[in-house]
Amino acid sequence: MPLLTAFNAKRAEIGTKALADALGIKDSAVRMIGTGHYPNPTAILNQFARQYINVVVCPHVGRVIERVQCNARSSAPRPFGGLSRLIWWEACQFCELKDNKP
Numbered sequence: 001m002p003l004l005t006a007f008n009a010k011r012a013e014i015g016t017k018a019l020a021d022a023l024g025i026k027d028s029a030v031r032m033i034g035t036g037h038y039p040n041p042t043a044i045l046n047q048f049a050r051q052y053i054n055v056v057v058c059p060h061v062g063r064v065i066e067r068v069q070c071n072a073r074s075s076a077p078r079p080f081g082g083l084s085r086l087i088w089w090e091a092c093q094f095c096e097l098k099d100n101k102p
Contacts, residue, residue, distance in 0.1 A: 002064060003045050003048075003049060003053075003055070003057060003064050004033075004034075004036070004045070006048075006049075006052070006053055007033060007034065007045060007048055008034050010048070010052055011030060011034055016030050016031060019048075022051065023044060023047055023048060023051070025044060029044070033045070042057055042059070045057055046097065049064070049067075050067070054066065054067045054068075055067060056070050056097050058070065058097075059091070059095060059096070059097075060088055060091040060092070060095070061088070070092075070097055071099075073088065073089065073092050074092040074093070074095060074097075074098040074099065075099070076089065
């Protein structure tokens with residue numbers, strides 16, 4: 001997961017304590033996320049991405065997308081001409097990341 005790689009790189013750069021303080025979590029949570037032992041780190045990784053690299057993990061597709069793409073999809077008018085595009089758009093309308101700006 002590229003986001004986890006970026007998380008670990010930032011942790012190596014600024015340290016566990018500084019990253020934990022910046023994200024508002026405990027040092028142990030940072031260590032557990034870094035080693036892959038934290039249960040469901042999606043919310044924390046989303047917060048990290050917004051703060052440091054301007055990307056988010058899209059809950060609908062389960063992969064990293066750029067914040068610009070997230071905002072464009074969530075604020076676009078209702079699409080036509082494809083069920084998959086409509087389903088993604090509808091998911092964006094109720095997403096926790098909608099209209100969150102970095």
